[in-house]
Amino acid sequence: xxxxxxxxxVARARAARTAVAAFNIxxxxxxxxxxxxxxxARAPVVLxxxxxxxxFRGGRLLPLARAAAVAAEHAAVPVALHLDHIHSAALLDQxxxxxxxxxxxxxxxxxxxxxLAAIRAAVDRAHAQGLWTEAELGEIGGKGAxxxxxxxxxxxxxxxxxxSGVDALAVAIGSVHAMTTRTATLDHALLGRLAxxxxxxxxxxxxxxxxxxxxxxxxTGGITKVNVGTALNQAMTGAIREHLTNHPEAVDSRTYLSxxxxxxxxxxxxxxxxxxxx
Ligand code: G3H
Ligand code: ZN
Numbered sequence: 001x002x003x004x005x006x007x008x009x010v011a012r013a014r015a016a017r018t019a020v021a022a023f024n025i026x027x028x029x030x031x032x033x034x035x036x037x038x039x040x041a042r043a044p045v046v047l048x049x050x051x052x053x054x055x056f057r058g059g060r061l062l063p064l065a066r067a068a069a070v071a072a073e074h075a076a077v078p079v080a081l082h083l084d085h086i087h088s089a090a091l092l093d094q095x096x097x098x099x100x101x102x103x104x105x106x107x108x109x110x111x112x113x114x115x116l117a118a119i120r121a122a123v124d125r126a127h128a129q130g131l132w133t134e135a136e137l138g139e140i141g142g143k144g145a146x147x148x149x150x151x152x153x154x155x156x157x158x159x160x161x162x163x164s165g166v167d168a169l170a171v172a173i174g175s176v177h178a179m180t181t182r183t184a185t186l187d188h189a190l191l192g193r194l195a196x197x198x199x200x201x202x203x204x205x206x207x208x209x210x211x212x213x214x215x216x217x218x219x220t221g222g223i224t225k226v227n228v229g230t231a232l233n234q235a236m237t238g239a240i241r242e243h244l245t246n247h248p249e250a251v252d253s254r255t256y257l258s259x260x261x262x263x264x265x266x267x268x269x270x271x272x273x274x275x276x277x278x
Pocket of ligand 2 (some may be wrong): 085146177205208227
C-alpha cells in the first residue's frame with residue numbers, strides 16, 4: 001500500500017489507546033524483517049533511520065530510504081518512514097524527497113535553553129516542509145535523556161512543548177538506550193503525571209530493554225510510539241553467530257542473512273503484537 005505518515009499512525013494509535021512500534025533499520029535485511037514481522041502481526045509500523053545509520057552508509061540517506069520506501073509500498077500493512085535522532089539541518093532538508101514524513105530532532109545534550117532554541121528552529125524548518133516532529137528533554141546531570149536515572153519533569157515538559165511547537169515528546173521514564181537485557185523498570189507514576197499534563201503523544205525510546213509487561217503498562221499509561229533498535233541487532237547478530245558456529249564452512253552470505261532476517265522478523269512480530277493487539 002502507499003507510504004503513510006508517522007503522524008497518521010500515531011494519531012490512530014492514540015485514538016485506539018494502543019502504540020505504534022518504530023524500528024531502527026540499518027540494512028536491507030532490517031527493512032524486510034520489519035515489514036514481514038508487522039505483516040505477520042497485521043500491525044502498522046514505522047521504519048526509522050537514525051543519523052548514525054546514515055553515517056554508516058557514508059553519509060548517504062537515499063540508498064536505505066529508497067529501499068525502505070519501496071518495501072513500504074509493497075507491504076500489506078501501513079508503513080511510514082521516520083528520521084530518528086538527527087542533529088543535522090541538512091539531513092532534515094533531505095527528508096521529504098526521500099519519503100520521510102517525520103523527524104526526531106535531537107538537541108537533548110544541550111542545556112534546557114539551548115535544546116529549546118534548537119528544537120524550535122528545527123520544528124519551524126520541519127513544519128514548513130510538512131514534517132511531523134518529535135523531540136526530547138533533556139540533559140540531566142550531564143547525561144542524555146535516555147541515560148540511567150534521567151527523568152522528564154512534567155512542568156518543564158509542558159513549557160517545552162508549548163514553546164517549541166513539537167508534535168510529540170520523547171519522555172525519560174526509566175528506559176535506557178542500548179540495553180541488551182529486558183530488565184528496565186519504568187516509572188509509571190511519572191508517566192501518569194506526564195500523560196495528564198501534556199496534550200501531545202508520548203514516545204518511549206530505548207524500548208529494547210523494557211520487559212513485555214512494562215511495555216504494555218506503558219501503552220496503557222499513555223505511550224503512543226515505541227522505539228526499538230538494539231533488539232533487532234541482538235536478533236540479527238545472534239542468528240548469524242549461531243549459523244556460523246554451526247556451519248563454519250559457510251560461504252554464501254544468503255544462508256546466514258536469511259537466518260538473521262527471520263530472527264529479526266520474529267522480534268518485530270512479538271513487539272508489534274504486544275503493542276497493537278488485534
Ligand atoms: O530511537 C531509537 C530507540 O530509542 C532505540 O533504542 O536501541 O535501546 O531499543 P534501543
Ligand atoms: Zn532513541
